[in-house]
Amino acid sequence: MRPGRWIVVLPGWWYEVACGVAGTALLVALILRGPWPDLVGLAVFTGLLLVAENAQVLVRDDAGMSPAFMIVMASIAGFGAHGAILGSAIVGFSAGFTIDTFKRRRYTAAFFNTGQYLLGSAAAAAAYSALSRIGGTAPAFLGAVLVFGVLNTGLVLVQVVLNYGQPARDVWADMRPEVPNYFAFGLVGALVGVLYTSLGAIALPLLIIPAVIARKAFASFLELREAHDATVRVFIRTIEAKDRYTAGHTERVAKYALYIGEQLRLSGPEREHLRYAALLHDVGKLAVPRRILNKPGRLTEDEYAIVQRHNQVCVDILTRVDFMRSMVGTASDQHAHYAVDEARERDRLVQEAHIVAVADAFDAMTSTRSYRRALAQDVAFAELRDKAGTQFNPECVEALIRAIEKRGEQYGLGFEETEVEFEVTPPVVGVGSAGLGDLVPPRGTGS
Secondary structure, three states: HHHHHHOOOOOOOOHHHHHHHHHHHHHHHHHOOOOOOHHHHHHHHHHHHHHHHOOOEEOOOOOOOOOOHHHHHHHHHHHHHOHHHHHHHHHHHHHOHHHHHHHOOHHHHHHHHHHHHHHHHHHHHHHHHHHHOOHHHHHHHHHHHHHHHHHHHHHHHHHHHHHHOOHHHHHHHHHHHHHHHHHHHHHHHHHHHHHHHHHHOOOHHHHHHHHHHHHHHHHHHHHHHHHHHHHHHHHHHHHHHOOOHOOOOHHHHHHHHHHHHHHHOOOOHHHHHHHHHHHHHHHHHHHHHHHOOOOOOOOHHHHHHHHHHHHHHHHHHOOHHHHHHHHHHHOOOOOOHHHHHHHHHOHHHHHHHHEEEHHHHHHHHHHOOOEEEEEEEHHHHHHHHEEEEOOHHHHHHHHHHHHHHHHHOOOOOOOOOOOOOOOOHHHHOOOOOOOOOEOOOOOOOOO
């Protein structure tokens, strides 16, 4: 079978199918029960939602941001008491028919989208109908928005966790900033729906204009983030071209840093900033000659002085790029040593520097370098704990160890993912563990 004919099946396919089946069953029950809403309005709102969903901006492979909920709320208000639940269910059901999903052969995802949007829309309409009889229009709209937001967010969160193996806390951190949009879009949609009942199609531009603006805003945000990622990748490739060991090192340090950030419950934006800072922590290597970077023995005083200059080079480079300026303190090692910054340890950027220092040291110890073979993981853990409180932030050390043990992962001697070939085979016991190596003792000291 040709590669283009394979159907992509992710781990959570059974959950996607279950949600789709539940939504379809509810739709059949509502059709049999009735009543039907105004068919013209049904066609208008369904068409608008199809356009909105096919213009959505993807923030994950299966999660996207679109103003479709605004259209659902408009349909609930527009249908009124006559057929609102069935009408909004049909409108929500159409959310699964997106061109991009079918192009990628994510058929179970499309089925899931129809089900979860239908369930959320029908539940929101039912809440609106019940609350409007009890407390009036305003509480009804707020209740409908809340019901849809909770149900939709919950169903999507589980889907992403199952398909991508991400911790629920991380997925929620990515989704949380968009929660206020439910209320903003929902209330605007409800207002337009009310106007639709009295003004007809003339009110629809009020629905379309915010939808276009919202899509543009999300698209601009993602384009900017992609530009940042591309800039960081250029730096990483440049460093890797100079130092073979760095290939994979920066990504591993970023991974370990995010492990620590997760344990310390950093927010989504804080973890994103931490990831960039970790990826750029070695940019100063561009100023260090390759012969020194890959030297198997101890560094001389002159060589060590050259290495020390990499911090200033790092500062000079990062301060010239707008979005990287806030990462200077972390990437340049200005605050990496814990003992120096004990009085300021609660500062976010200082904490970030402490995190990257621990992550960098752990990877340095558990991977082979020119001056030493990789250490065993338990040796690296013991070294981090031994230096905790003096060189390393104890909270960051324990967070990394806890995260790795919880995942059951193994690194270090016997567990290296990639082997780097050096001109001189690294010794089993070297001149350093987490750093760049010790200085050659000055002449005449007798050491």
